[in-house]
Amino acid sequence: MIFFKGFFGKKDTIAPKPVPPATVSASVPVNDLIEIPAFIPTDPNEYELVSVIATAIAAGDYPKSQFVVKNIMKRNPEAHLVSLISASIAAGTMPESKFVVKKISQVK
Structure with missing residues (x-):
């Protein structure tokens, strides 16, 4: 029964002391950033x-189906260029890695 007591018995736990949050001062205020969208409206x-x-691609083998295209967007060339450059620089130090750019912001 000592075996089960180790699993189900009460253990003396000491509550860890809370760690105070560190204050980080950014060199650029967050309000001065403009987010660059990944996609922009098409002409x-x-x-x-x-x-x-x-x-035509979506219909495939079902030619009698109907589709409604609600929104057409194209890739933002500025965001595409920035993501390629930043991923290329990062890949220079770690060539076997894969990188995903989640968000691009620009200083006003």
Whole structure:
């Protein structure tokens, strides 16, 4: 029964002391950052071509199906360039790694 007492018996626990949060002062205030979106709205002249291609791919083997394209966005070239440059620099030190850029911000 001593075996089960080790699992189910009460243990003396000492409550750990709370660690005070460290104060970090940023060199740039958070309010001065502008988030760069990953996707931007497409030119209305390109809607028809993109809609036809997207619905043709989505239809696949079901030609009688119907699709409604609600929103068409394209990749932001500025965000794409920044993510490529930053991932390339990071890959220079760690070539076997993979990198994902979650958010890009610009100082005002």
